Amino acid sequence: MSEFKRIPPEQAQALREQGAVVVDIRDPSTYAAAHISGAQHVDNHNIQEFIRAADLDAPLIVACYHGNSSQSAAAYLVSQGFSDVYSLDGGFELWRTTYPAEISSGDPQ
Template identity: 75%
Template sequence: MSEFKRIPPAEAQALRDRGAVFVDIRDPQTYASGHIAGAQHLDNQSVHGFITAADLDAPLVVVCYHGNSSQSAAAYLAGQGFSEVYSLDGGFELWRSTYPEHVEQGQPG
């Protein structure tokens, strides 16, 4: 499957409860100032290592600022063999206003 689905925060939260992997593709400084708790930072330098180490069958939710850039990243990751890929509609901004208790700060690690 090389397609992804766009989902709202409520569906993403349900996936999170089931152990979905969240990746945040915003720039490192923005990620550090606030991101979905447990989300991994992903950029052009780390994407290959992430794909190599990932469970391709685990649900994967891609997050950006407003849900636009995450669509192309989700399509790319689906094309790399991930079987269940989602783009978060509304991005981090909508997530933050919907689930502020599930936001944390810190540098990409």
Template identity: 60%
Template sequence: MSEFERIGLEPARQLLEQGAAVVDIRDPHSFAGGHITGALHLDNNSLPDFVTAADREQALIVCCYHGNSSQQAAAYFADLGFARVYSLDGGYALWQQQYPDKIAQPTPQT
């Protein structure tokens, strides 16, 4: 069984600047309301395609609301053979507070 690491906001931000991928496992409505810039929304429907196409050597940061559910998802990715998997401590809620300039905002509907 592979391992994942829990990661704080600043190390996660640095990894993202170095090209890490970030996946957001929150519900679609929450993701649409705002998410970490560059994050990919994953759910049960999109997961198989992501796993098939992903570079398993690229650092992967898993994000949820507060950093709890992301630990289970990170363990899942590690078990699938992803080499560097991280669960974001504090999740999107803390990221949004600390880095509001690194949030993709929703597009207003007209």
């Protein structure tokens, strides 16, 4: 895969069930307030550490507020060697309405 794919929440949920990693690129306080269950918070401060520790071949779903910023982040992750990257269409806001039971809160991991 040479570029990321945009996927709706339903497809993202299916990938999660198969072990895909979800990263949330929203700001830390917003992430702490509510995020997709199991999502890792990734921002400019920890992105290099995340990349070093990640399995570049594992499916990776990038989530933001509405699905716009995640596209740029997904393209960046592809450029860093990730081979199976997805941008969550509609972002966290659409996820929250589609899967309200799959929301957690707490400080960034």
